[in-house]
Amino acid sequence: MKEPLFGPFREQGNGKHTLGPMQHIDVPMRRFREDEPVDYLIVGVGSAGGVLVQRLARAGFKVVGLEAGPFWDTERDWVSDEAGSHKLYWEDARITGGSDPLALGANNSGKGVGGGSVHWAAFTPRLHPSDFEVYTRDGVGADWPISYDELLPYYEQLEIEMPVAGPAYFPWGRPHGYAYGPHPMGGVGNALIRGCSKLGIPVCIGGPVAILSGSHGDRPHCIYRGFCIQGCKVGAKASTLITHVPDAIKSGAEIRELSMASRIEMGKDGRAAGIHYFDGEGRPHFQKAKAVIVAGYAIESPRLLLNSSCAGHENGLANSSDTVGRYLMAQAGNVVLGRFDELVRMYKAPPAHALSEEFYETDPKRGFARGFAIQTVAPLPIAFAKQMVAAKKAWGWGLRRELMDYNHWATFGVLGEILPWPENRVTLADEKDQFGIPVAHVSFNLHENDKRLIKFGKEKTFEVMYAAGATEVVQEARYAHLVGACRMGADPGTSVVDKFCRTHDVSNLFVCDGSVMPTQGSANPGLTIQALAARTADYLISQGDAIFTSNRRDMTPPRLRRGLAPPHTWGKGVPRLT
Amino acid sequence: MKSGSIHAGASLRPRDPVTGEALPERAQPGYYPGFSIMSQKAYWDRATREVVEARLKPASPLRFFSDDEAKLWTAVFDHILPQTDRIPERRIPLIPALDERLQENRTVGYRFEDMPHDRDVYKTIGIQAINAEARALYRRDFLGLAFVEQEGVLRAIHDGDARAGEALWKQMSIHRFWQLLTGDAIEAYYAHPWAWDEIGFGGPAYPRAYMRLERGEPEPWEAEERRYAWEGPVASLSDETNDASHHHTEAEQHGHRPGKRQP
Numbered sequence: 001m002k003e004p005l006f007g008p009f010r011e012q013g014n015g016k017h018t019l020g021p022m023q024h025i026d027v028p029m030r031r032f033r034e035d036e037p038v039d040y041l042i043v044g045v046g047s048a049g050g051v052l053v054q055r056l057a058r059a060g061f062k063v064v065g066l067e068a069g070p071f072w073d074t075e076r077d078w079v080s081d082e083a084g085s086h087k088l089y090w091e092d093a094r095i096t097g098g099s100d101p102l103a104l105g106a107n108n109s110g111k112g113v114g115g116g117s118v119h120w121a122a123f124t125p126r127l128h129p130s131d132f133e134v135y136t137r138d139g140v141g142a143d144w145p146i147s148y149d150e151l152l153p154y155y156e157q158l159e160i161e162m163p164v165a166g167p168a169y170f171p172w173g174r175p176h177g178y179a180y181g182p183h184p185m186g187g188v189g190n191a192l193i194r195g196c197s198k199l200g201i202p203v204c205i206g207g208p209v210a211i212l213s214g215s216h217g218d219r220p221h222c223i224y225r226g227f228c229i230q231g232c233k234v235g236a237k238a239s240t241l242i243t244h245v246p247d248a249i250k251s252g253a254e255i256r257e258l259s260m261a262s263r264i265e266m267g268k269d270g271r272a273a274g275i276h277y278f279d280g281e282g283r284p285h286f287q288k289a290k291a292v293i294v295a296g297y298a299i300e301s302p303r304l305l306l307n308s309s310c311a312g313h314e315n316g317l318a319n320s321s322d323t324v325g326r327y328l329m330a331q332a333g334n335v336v337l338g339r340f341d342e343l344v345r346m347y348k349a350p351p352a353h354a355l356s357e358e359f360y361e362t363d364p365k366r367g368f369a370r371g372f373a374i375q376t377v378a379p380l381p382i383a384f385a386k387q388m389v390a391a392k393k394a395w396g397w398g399l400r401r402e403l404m405d406y407n408h409w410a411t412f413g414v415l416g417e418i419l420p421w422p423e424n425r426v427t428l429a430d431e432k433d434q435f436g437i438p439v440a441h442v443s444f445n446l447h448e449n450d451k452r453l454i455k456f457g458k459e460k461t462f463e464v465m466y467a468a469g470a471t472e473v474v475q476e477a478r479y480a481h482l483v484g485a486c487r488m489g490a491d492p493g494t495s496v497v498d499k500f501c502r503t504h505d506v507s508n509l510f511v512c513d514g515s516v517m518p519t520q521g522s523a524n525p526g527l528t529i530q531a532l533a534a535r536t537a538d539y540l541i542s543q544g545d546a547i548f549t550s551n552r553r554d555m556t557p558p559r560l561r562r563g564l565a566p567p568h569t570w571g572k573g574v575p576r577l578t
Numbered sequence: 579m580k581s582g583s584i585h586a587g588a589s590l591r592p593r594d595p596v597t598g599e600a601l602p603e604r605a606q607p608g609y610y611p612g613f614s615i616m617s618q619k620a621y622w623d624r625a626t627r628e629v630v631e632a633r634l635k636p637a638s639p640l641r642f643f644s645d646d647e648a649k650l651w652t653a654v655f656d657h658i659l660p661q662t663d664r665i666p667e668r669r670i671p672l673i674p675a676l677d678e679r680l681q682e683n684r685t686v687g688y689r690f691e692d693m694p695h696d697r698d699v700y701k702t703i704g705i706q707a708i709n710a711e712a713r714a715l716y717r718r719d720f721l722g723l724a725f726v727e728q729e730g731v732l733r734a735i736h737d738g739d740a741r742a743g744e745a746l747w748k749q750m751s752i753h754r755f756w757q758l759l760t761g762d763a764i765e766a767y768y769a770h771p772w773a774w775d776e777i778g779f780g781g782p783a784y785p786r787a788y789m790r791l792e793r794g795e796p797e798p799w800e801a802e803e804r805r806y807a808w809e810g811p812v813a814s815l816s817d818e819t820n821d822a823s824h825h826h827t828e829a830e831q832h833g834h835r836p837g838k839r840q841p
């Protein structure tokens with residue numbers, strides 16, 4: 001066995017809170033008193049919450065982020081290991097059902113500062129302009145209360161803040177280019193290029209992913225170790241934990257870890273007064289606030305609103321429209337696995353590194369509305385073994401045999417748009433969690449359009465895999481990326497929040513995370529979620545103290561405040577084409 | 579022919595497809611002879627090293643399972659991930675990780691609405707189900723059956739082919755039950771560095787990095803593939819697969835009733 005070039009690794013051991021090998025938090029964190037109202041109390045410091053906390057603190061507000069999970073020290077807490085990374089996921093009790101039950105847990109949501117951005121694969125495509133007007137164009141789903149052009153400045157802004165690596169020219173949706181150069185290909189990406197090229201399907205390589213292809217500030221570039229979904233110890237993959245939270249703390253925000261919000265308290269004036277939560281030892285607390293933002297993910301956000309029912313809000317807070325929990329969406333995420341005679345070794349390189357959006361838009365000839373993307377995925381051995389159980393019914397010696405061939409397989413993921421349906425929803429179960437809080441019941445059912453889309457997307461991806469040279473192609477059916485369940489809209493009778501993420505019913509209560517999305521397109525949602533959070537923050541900042549003192553709803557769009565980005569956002573990367 | 583025997587009899591070991599002879603037990607089955615993940619541990623970060631090394635330490639005594647329960651689940655998992663191609667000292671313990679998970683009441687973060695709690699499955703309902711199927715097929719409890727009969731019981735559950743009365747399976751989906759068992763067996767086996775040696779998985783690479791990304795080539799410290807042919811033991815029914823790719827949706831795929839079996 002040969003040794004690596006520079007010999008064994010020795011830790012720096014600087015005794016500080018580390019975020020990657022280079023970055024650490026070296027300022028003391030501010031602490032707020034519970035009995036004095038803070039300006040903004042945010043539930044969940046995940047993809048959206050991390051951006052909100054940073055922006056609002058930098059603008060000078062008193063901000064506390066309540067986070068149910070831990071505040072990670074990445075050198076101490078994270079490992080390059082599948083079975084050792086369960087703590088990154090939301091694994092508290094939830095119940096799943098309906099005709100097409102969704103796998104939750106590791107397949108969906110995160111817990112701990114950074115939330116889902118800690119374990120995402122970091123694909124960061126934008127939505128297409130058509131996604132904002134699905135109902136107008138296709139007569140299905142819903143329209144957004146904002147257009148692509150309203151979100152565009154925030155897409156561009158967040159692509160630089162993360163930053164995103166990708167090609168200089170991305171041809172789908174509204175064509176654009178990326179801040180950082182694309183990544184080199186791994187074996188799976190090469191298979192996708194071969195398959196697509198043979199069939200004449202355009203393919204985009206090396207991004208868009210929120211993974212550094214060159215070092216940036218105190219974050220090193222990617223080392224192609226393939227453990228993105230287990231958290232990037234390298235700090236190359238963006239998470240709000242390393243991109244936004246350090247600046248939030250420097251700007252005076254408090255992140256209160258191991259704090260599980262159980263109920264939003266309403267004051268006599270009809271405004272939210274604060275939040276009841278449990279600390280790490282299970283002790284109850286109450287934090288007063290002038291305004292509350294719920295950013296707990298598409299399951300936990302509606303759960304908290306439903307658990308906050310009270311006089312005047314008997315069906316749950318902000319639920320006069322009976323929409324809280326409804327129109328929950330997941331994307332079709334069928335994994336197509338191809339076996340190649342030659343070795344692939346798909347554990348190298350980030351799972352996310354190439355994609356095609358050629359089938360994204362509605363094509364009436366296909367017999368269903370909307371479309372899908374094809375992306376690289378790359379399961380590590382445990383995930384791959386479970387896929388072999390599903391796809392080939394393997395067990396016993398058959399399972400051992402398939403796994404001995406692990407290095408011969410490459411995998412593509414279908415990412416298909418499933419439409420929002422009212423009966424796909426989060427409700428409360430009778431069962432309670434470790435704090436005594438009723439848990440979420442998730443019900444999910446596919447409809448005819450969804451099934452046709454999945455079948456077509458799966459079959460097209462089979463074609464690509466065969467064209468790439470696979471001698472055997474199989475498939476595991478699954479879903480990815482939950483969004484919706486507190487959707488935004490102009491009509492208070494059919495939506496939960498307005499276009500600035502303010503609930504229609506309570507003027508100092510906001511929901512801002514993936515749950516506000518009315519439709520989801522075939523793009524991974526993380527970039528859109530962070531862009532929406534930055535836009536919401538700009539709106540709140542533009543309103544100043546009015547949010548705390550008045551019930552007036554000013555619908556004037558905010559201007560983009562680039563100056564509130566974390567420091568060193570500018571002057572990095574290659575020039576963009578827009 | 580007993581599953582519990584330390585050195586597996588010839589009929590329980592994988593065979594040479596040409597001669598039909600049982601292959602010898604190996605310290606390291608798989609196609610990457612000489613590859614050793616643990617030889618690389620000095621190049622990993624400390625947290626990762628500690629987590630992986632802990633899997634090589636002797637397991638602590640079981641806390642959730644009684645001796646009898648452990649005996650049953652050990653026998654079941656010996657079929658789901660058989661290891662008779664490994665020398666006894668190199669077999670990967672599967673039950674201790676499960677015992678710890680159940681003792682600490684950890685789950686995968688959700689429960690299908692047609693499933694009882696994991697703890698109830700492993701403590702009572704699952705045991706009843708396996709024994710009821712065993713009695714329906716062969717008139718004895720699972721542990722009293724010959725190896726190949728035990729394979730028959732588990733294959734019936736794998737196929738979703740329940741014989742033992744509706745009342746039992748009303749409490750629990752047979753397909754999700756199978757998914758739970760295979761999931762727990764996989765979580766233990768493929769988390770183990772010996773399994774990584776077997777399948778040629780390069781494992782942790784922080785802070786060192788991978789550099790040969792594109793052509794499936796090994797890093798300088800990885801091994802080339804050297805394949806050998808083998809087929810499943812005489813007494814086994816599991817060395818076959820059944821393509822379920824025609825199902826487009828997850829629910830269909832996991833509620834799948836295979837028609838004809840492939841050889």
Ligand SMILES: Cc1cc2nc3c(=O)[nH]c(=O)nc-3n(C[C@H](O)[C@H](O)[C@H](O)COP(=O)(O)OP(=O)(O)OC[C@H]3O[C@@H](n4cnc5c(N)ncnc54)[C@H](O)[C@@H]3O)c2cc1C
Nearest residue numbers: 044046047048068115116121122123261296513514524526
């Ligand atoms: C394996 C995997 C791969 C993925 N890959 C991609 C990808 O490549 N690209 C992409 O765009 N997306 C990806 N996603 C999806 C992405 O991670 C999520 O869509 C995104 O993180 C959701 O953002 P959010 O702000 O809505 O919620 P989250 O990021 O999940 O944040 C919610 C936070 O709130 C906390 N919280 C919840 N309830 C409470 C409470 N009551 N009290 C206190 N705190 C609470 C949670 O602990 C969590 O930290 C992936 C997801 C998974 C599981």
Ligand code: SF4
Nearest residue numbers: 222223225226228232
């Ligand atoms: S592949 Fe790159 S981005 Fe992913 S975990 Fe490894 S270093 Fe981080």
